Amino acid sequence: MDNVVDQKTRRKLTIVDTDVHHGYKSKSDLFPYLSKFNAERFAEYGIEAGFSFGFNGGIRGRRAELVDENDPPPKDNFFSSAFDVEDTRVRLLDGSGVDLAILSGGIGQAASAMFDVDYASALCRAFNDFSLEHWIAKDERFRLALHINSQDPNGAAAEIDRLGSHPAVCSVMLGCGGLRPFGHRFYHPIYEACVRNGLAVAMHFGAEGTGVNPPISAAGFPSHYIEMRQIRSSWYSVNVVSFVFEGVFEKFPNLKIGMLESGFSWLAPLMWKMDCDWKGLRRQTPWVKKLPSQYIKEHIRFATQPMEEPEEPSQLKQIIDWIGGSQILMFASDYPHWDWDDPARTLVDYPEEFRRRIFSENAIDTFRLSLPSFSKAA
Numbered sequence: 001m002d003n004v005v006d007q008k009t010r011r012k013l014t015i016v017d018t019d020v021h022h023g024y025k026s027k028s029d030l031f032p033y034l035s036k037f038n039a040e041r042f043a044e045y046g047i048e049a050g051f052s053f054g055f056n057g058g059i060r061g062r063r064a065e066l067v068d069e070n071d072p073p074p075k076d077n078f079f080s081s082a083f084d085v086e087d088t089r090v091r092l093l094d095g096s097g098v099d100l101a102i103l104s105g106g107i108g109q110a111a112s113a114m115f116d117v118d119y120a121s122a123l124c125r126a127f128n129d130f131s132l133e134h135w136i137a138k139d140e141r142f143r144l145a146l147h148i149n150s151q152d153p154n155g156a157a158a159e160i161d162r163l164g165s166h167p168a169v170c171s172v173m174l175g176c177g178g179l180r181p182f183g184h185r186f187y188h189p190i191y192e193a194c195v196r197n198g199l200a201v202a203m204h205f206g207a208e209g210t211g212v213n214p215p216i217s218a219a220g221f222p223s224h225y226i227e228m229r230q231i232r233s234s235w236y237s238v239n240v241v242s243f244v245f246e247g248v249f250e251k252f253p254n255l256k257i258g259m260l261e262s263g264f265s266w267l268a269p270l271m272w273k274m275d276c277d278w279k280g281l282r283r284q285t286p287w288v289k290k291l292p293s294q295y296i297k298e299h300i301r302f303a304t305q306p307m308e309e310p311e312e313p314s315q316l317k318q319i320i321d322w323i324g325g326s327q328i329l330m331f332a333s334d335y336p337h338w339d340w341d342d343p344a345r346t347l348v349d350y351p352e353e354f355r356r357r358i359f360s361e362n363a364i365d366t367f368r369l370s371l372p373s374f375s376k377a378a
Contacts, residue, residue: 019332023083033126108147109175109206157193164197176235177208183242233266268322303332
């Protein structure tokens, strides 16, 4: 098989997967973590805002071959049996040799688009408690991105303070869509809490164009999933620009942000444009003291999946070189979604030092991760 790392090589490489989706099999799984009022509401209405990727490819966002014929997806929920602890352990952790998997959910992006802020925050708290008890406690290779309601920054900060000291919690999840770009001071209580608890921010799309969020594109709502897929980079670009020019990294010099399922081929022209415009317009934002590209390289990391792959492989290497990829890229599989990336097939033709940075060291630095004892011994 071409361009696949053999098993001996795989065992030598520590792999941190920064984007592994988890969930619950039935809405009733969250009932013990909700008040009676909210449990009844969840049973009746569920996540009212919905997901922008609800019309994803595959079956409910997962690869068709991962569907267990004897355990079909439930009819009462977006989440399903594919988001199963044992399934993830067998197929991803053991099967692909992943040493650490950051669980990215997620319910938080959709909850943050809901009209009822209190109900949305309650769902996030319930999902976090469920995740700690039914996922984190089941395998030392799991880490958790906390889910918060970004519409309620003070409530989100309280949730970060409630669970941020848990040793398995490594980040706080934000969607790409919101009432304002995420560098705006409205969200700063969230970043203050992240810094206070030593946590990174993880940004992952999920509910753009739903609930209170603005249309999925600046030109309105597209008809098909493939159209939404092409414009994802614009959501991440808006927030990168906002983080830099709102001065987030001057106000929070220790804050790190990991952008998940973002791709990265769009980043080089954005950095060039930001640097060029900053030189001519920086009088408007005197608190931005360095080249925008320098803030990006110091504070923001980008997951590898979904990776744009030119027909000529050397062109991908050029793109990675333009953005300083050895320092800012992190491996992500996006398991169990239909287009997930197997680490054995990802960036196989690159030097060992580069692969160590991408597959583990950049994520360990960003999310302040500690590896399980067996990984250290290896």
